[in-house]
Amino acid sequence: MIISILGLIYKYFIKQYKIDMTKDNIREYLIAKGRQLVVENGADFLTARKLAEASGCSVGTIYNQFANMDKFIMAENLQTLEELKSHLSALMPDRNPYKTLNRYLDGFVRFVLRNKNLWFLLYNFHLQACMHKLPRVYLRALVEIIEIWRPVFEDVFAHIRPRERRLSMQVLWLSLFSVSSLLTTPVLDGMGSVNKKTICQLLLNTYLAGLTALNKD
Amino acid sequence: MIISILGLIYKYFIKQYKIDMTKDNIREYLIAKGRQLVVENGADFLTARKLAEASGCSVGTIYNQFANMDKFIMAENLQTLEELKSHLSALMPDRNPYKTLNRYLDGFVRFVLRNKNLWFLLYNFHLQACMHKLPRVYLRALVEIIEIWRPVFEDVFAHIRPRERRLSMQVLWLSLFSVSSLLTTPVLDGMGSVNKKTICQLLLNTYLAGLTALNKD
DNA sequence: AACGAAATTGAACACTGTTCAATTTTTTTC
DNA sequence: GAAAAAAATTGAACAGTGTTCAATTTCGTT
Numbered sequence: 001m002i003i004s005i006l007g008l009i010y011k012y013f014i015k016q017y018k019i020d021m022t023k024d025n026i027r028e029y030l031i032a033k034g035r036q037l038v039v040e041n042g043a044d045f046l047t048a049r050k051l052a053e054a055s056g057c058s059v060g061t062i063y064n065q066f067a068n069m070d071k072f073i074m075a076e077n078l079q080t081l082e083e084l085k086s087h088l089s090a091l092m093p094d095r096n097p098y099k100t101l102n103r104y105l106d107g108f109v110r111f112v113l114r115n116k117n118l119w120f121l122l123y124n125f126h127l128q129a130c131m132h133k134l135p136r137v138y139l140r141a142l143v144e145i146i147e148i149w150r151p152v153f154e155d156v157f158a159h160i161r162p163r164e165r166r167l168s169m170q171v172l173w174l175s176l177f178s179v180s181s182l183l184t185t186p187v188l189d190g191m192g193s194v195n196k197k198t199i200c201q202l203l204l205n206t207y208l209a210g211l212t213a214l215n216k217d
Numbered sequence: 218m219i220i221s222i223l224g225l226i227y228k229y230f231i232k233q234y235k236i237d238m239t240k241d242n243i244r245e246y247l248i249a250k251g252r253q254l255v256v257e258n259g260a261d262f263l264t265a266r267k268l269a270e271a272s273g274c275s276v277g278t279i280y281n282q283f284a285n286m287d288k289f290i291m292a293e294n295l296q297t298l299e300e301l302k303s304h305l306s307a308l309m310p311d312r313n314p315y316k317t318l319n320r321y322l323d324g325f326v327r328f329v330l331r332n333k334n335l336w337f338l339l340y341n342f343h344l345q346a347c348m349h350k351l352p353r354v355y356l357r358a359l360v361e362i363i364e365i366w367r368p369v370f371e372d373v374f375a376h377i378r379p380r381e382r383r384l385s386m387q388v389l390w391l392s393l394f395s396v397s398s399l400l401t402t403p404v405l406d407g408m409g410s411v412n413k414k415t416i417c418q419l420l421l422n423t424y425l426a427g428l429t430a431l432n433k434d
Numbered sequence: 435a436a437c438g439a440a441a442t443t444g445a446a447c448a449c450t451g452t453t454c455a456a457t458t459t460t461t462t463t464c
Numbered sequence: 465g466a467a468a469a470a471a472a473t474t475g476a477a478c479a480g481t482g483t484t485c486a487a488t489t490t491c492g493t494t
Contacts, residue, residue: 026441047480047481047482048481048482048483049480049481049482057442057443058442058443058444059443059444059482059483060441060442060443060444060483060484060485061441061442061443063482063483063484064440064441064442068482068483069481069482069483120344123344124344126402126404127337127340127341127344127398127399127401127402128402167411167415167419168419168423170411170416171416171419171420171423174396174399174405174416175392175395175396175420178392178395178396178398178399179391179392179395179396181344181395181398182344182391182395184344185343185344185345187343188391194384194387198384199387199388199391202384202385202388203388203392203424205427205431206385206388206424206427206428206431207420207423207424207427208427209426209427209428209430209431210422210423210424210425210426210427210428210429210430211423211426211427212427212430213426213427213429213430214422214423214426243472264449264450264451265450265451265452266449266450266451274473274474275473275474275475276451276452276474276475277452277453277454277472277473277474277475278472278473278474280451280452280453281471281472281473285451285452286450286451286452
């Protein structure tokens with residue numbers, strides 16, 4: 001009798017719960033737990049065993065969901081990129097396109113500084129694992145970040161030939177992206193009292209001024 | 218009789234050789250061997266055991282010379298920085314300071330591309346291990362790189378206030394340095410036909426033009 | 435209820451960095 | 465030159481990695 005009641009409870013609560021947490025959501029659950037580990041303990045803390053323990057499963061289960069840890073980290077980074085995207089998308093454009101670009105930069109820097117460990121994981125991944133081809137989903141997520149401020153950029157530099165404008169934008173993004181890697185570590189903290197955001201602002205605005213100056217005639 | 222002759226041979230040849238290779242040069246010998254491993258097989262190949270095998274010693278000997286592998290890698294990077302320094306120092310300055318700066322940039326990019334694996338080791342080290350304080354020798358080596366083109370930079374932007382000039386130079390160097398991390402991986406190879414050197418040149422010259430434009434009045 | 439498919443497990447393998455007692459080599463002392 | 469002291473070398477051992485896979489458990493369907 002009691003057992004059958006427990007059975008009912010199991011069927012309609014625990015099981016449902018388990019289905020929610022495992023069946024198709026186990027991937028997302030693992031990603032969420034891994035995210036937590038990285039945020040709280042740093043990127044180094046994200047290992048198969050620690051993730052398994054934190055998630056209440058075994059290492060085998062992780063490897064059943066992800067071909068290897070690199071794929072897992074990529075899934076983690078994909079979510080980071082999506083969060084960055086929605087963080088940037090929520091920003092209000094300004095009348096002045098230069099101000100808008102600065103606003104996007106501020107949003108970017110703020111996101112990186114607020115998610116140092118996650119961004120460290122991402123940049124490190126880009127540095128290490130980019131010998132292998134990145135899947136389309138991931139590439140699209142990367143492109144979508146740039147696409148946010150592309151119209152503003154094209155608005156400001158409409159007079160520059162498309163090909164060169166495109167290249168200039170790539171170089172700018174590449175610079176900001178790679179500089180962001182240093183934001184996640186205390187390297188810059190050793191260099192006197194240089195403000196990290198100021199560095200990025202100087203880079204952006206000097207570069208923009210240079211683009212303007214070089215294309216006046 | 219024969220044994221005593223062998224003893225003489227040992228004393229005056231093998232032993233001398235061993236003294237040359239171990240006594241005080243064992244550190245340098247290990248660094249040289251490690252360098253070879255990195256150059257030929259990539260930064261990942263540099264492990265204590267593989268270094269020991271390649272050097273004909275045991276792991277314990279390595280740990281007798283270096284407190285840990287991080288210290289070893291730092292010693293390796295120190296040499297890389299010194300090589301970069303002498304590579305840059307050998308460049309002839311131009312009458313036109315802008316050309317000189319471009320020449321230094323070319324030298325830098327060429328060095329990075331020619332020593333991809335070593336530079337990857339270096340940047341990765343900066344990214345990972347910079348939570349610990351870097352020793353003075355290493356910091357000085359870093360500063361000496363910047364010092365090479367500082368006079369030229371100060372020459373061009375003599376009209377800018379020292380404080381801002383200094384900051385501008387730091388930002389420029391930081392940008393180029395961090396962008397260099399992407400030069401060591403095939404990431405950029407996926408982005409159409411963007412030439413790596415062109416990216417750096419665009420960054421430098423646009424930034425310089427921006428500095429000029431922003432400080433005209 | 436029973437069968438087949440799918441998911442889960444965790445011990446095992448080959449790697450890491452690092453330590454340290456035992457051994458060998460070198461230097462010093464008599 | 466021999467003995468004693470100091471220094472350097474060794475490699476097995478430890479605690480971590482990522483990854484695999486046969487055995488087990490759970491699940492879905494008939």
